[in-house]
Amino acid sequence: MKRTRILYGLTILVAVLSISIALAIVPPPPANQDLGIYDTVYGGFAEDECRACHSSGVPDAHHMLVPNEGYNCTDCHKLGPSGGIDSPIRDCVKCHLASPHHEADEALDRHCSYCHGSLVDDYDDGHYIPTYNSSLITPDTSYNWKNETTGKKWGGCEACHEANTTPVSGATIHDNYVTHHNIWPGDNEKCSVCHDMVAGANLTIRKCEDCHGVKSLHNIQYDYATTEGELGYGHIGDSWDCMGCHAWYEAASDAPRTGPITPSIDEISHGKLVAGKETVVTITGNNFKNTVNGIYYTSDVVIVTGVETTTLTPDYITASQIVVTIPEMAEGTYGLRVAKSDMKSKMVPIVVASQVTIDSAKIRGATVIVRGSGFGDELYDESLGVTIACEGNDLESSISSWDSTRIVVKCLTAAAGDEVTVTTLYGSDSATIVGSRIR
Structure with a gap:
């Protein structure tokens, strides 16, 4: 498992869901990232990026705005030549001029995992954060070492999380400064979320670990079943991955707290579910089951109905596919996620609507x-x-x-x-x- 190349660092590389964005350079930098939303600023979004998450029931989610929010058909649709309804406006950003995501109550409360799953931590969930002083192998918020000849960095986030203004495909990847400042753009009251104001507004790794703890980082790997032992697909595929964060240190075995690798949803089979009817749904993605250190982990499907959740046992499961029967549900918008042990995927919206x-x-x-x-x-x-x-x-x-x-x-x-x-x-x-x- 050991390799001598010292190039790598933090990589949050999860399957790019239902859109076809090719992987960035492997090995990074730049890392092709996806935290439930492709890792770019909102102004760089097009409809394809929006549909990476919003792949299920988008039309009916908007139709529910008519009785609930007072919209009319012509707010989204053009009238056809004969006066009937024509094709709707297809570009999401024509109406959604600013990102709605971080204005949600969960985001404002810094409960990031509600949407992003176990790819991140909540600051107040009690997750493990080291209390000892930083050492030679503690990742830096930027990097600890740099090869001045090649420009390669290691020992911190920038070993992989660099900007790339000319990506292989898909949206532009920005550096950490830009992406983090776009979480709550212009809100100076949020500075202390990332910056240690006591230490002169500096960045410290312990402050980063409020949201990016040891366990969440050590369970991020794209398609673990096929990339275990391969460099450049996450945080734990190869010792080369370890060195990006920890400089010269190579792990002799799996990283601490690695186990139920965080599952990722690419797509669900139904555009919408019919109210009052049981539905068999196929979910595709990766890391739905895995084995680490002789321990086998498998997933359930969780339906989020607001403050309550319903856990469903799959009818069939592989590492990349789940078939599950969703019971009768009332009309409305819900969330669906895959949960494996205490690690969970990002949440995918599903819509349940009446069938005429x-x-x-x-x-x-x-x-x-x-x-x-x-x-x-x-x-x-x-x-x-x-x-x-x-x-x-x-x-x-x-x-x-x-x-x-x-x-x-x-x-x-x-x-x-x-x-x-x-x-x-x-x-x-x-x-x-x-x-x-x-x-």
Whole structure:
């Protein structure tokens, strides 16, 4: 496991989720990082970077803003040539002009692990931070040693976490100064989160360990099942990895507190879950199970419903795939993460929405009664509703009443054999009208 190259340092290298961002140079620098959000400043984001996390249920998450926040369809969609709804605005940053993430209550409370999982620590969670003075092998916040001929650094974060303004692909990687100052840009009250104000606003490794403790760092490795013993894919793959942080020191075995390597989610199989229905979901990623020092670790799936969580045992699991049955859930937005021992993945949002289903459509005189489910309790936009068509041509009609399971429509020219379509925020369904009235 030992190697003589002394180039490396802290690397937070996790699978780049559902977007195809190629790995940066291996070995680093720069390290291609992902803490649930690709490691760049928010101004450098494009839609692909947003969808690294927001890969599930994005349309319906926005549709829920209509009844809850007062939005209309045309706030996101253009009207088509015939007046119907056309394609939505696709670029997230057209509306999301500033990062919403670190304005969340959990971020303001410095409970970073709520979103980022065990890739980071919470300052008040009691995790181990050494109390002894720094020694020759204690990582520096920048570096301890530098080869003036090659420019390579070791013995600290900058051995890997350097800026790269011309990345192999994907967003620009910035240096630690820029990325950390963009957590709460312009908020001078947050300086003491990273800086030791007693020591003259200096950076000290013990202050860094408030969020980047020994255990979280020593359980970060991309795809441990295939990169164990390989340099440049994390903090613990090879002794060369150890030297980046600890300069000349090479570990003879696994690093202290290494065990349940932090799992990482790339993608979940369903764009949305249907309210009130059990759903079998496939989760892809890495580090879902592993063995370290003869100890076997495996994962569960955790659904976050706010202050409460539900833990689910997988139906099937490998290091890179989990199949799990998610029980019936009510309409809403939830979080999903993978947990292995006391290490957990970042949280992925999932959306549970109603499915529009027409069970029957019957005509009585000039009245069409549509029964089914998922209709919602009210209309929110004139572009939604019910249409009745004869041979592809829409007929003039009006809605008499509407609730979640029954819609009554007046149409003087409708007849059996015509097609009725119900369109709601969460989708549409069509059925053939039956009854005694014929054309």
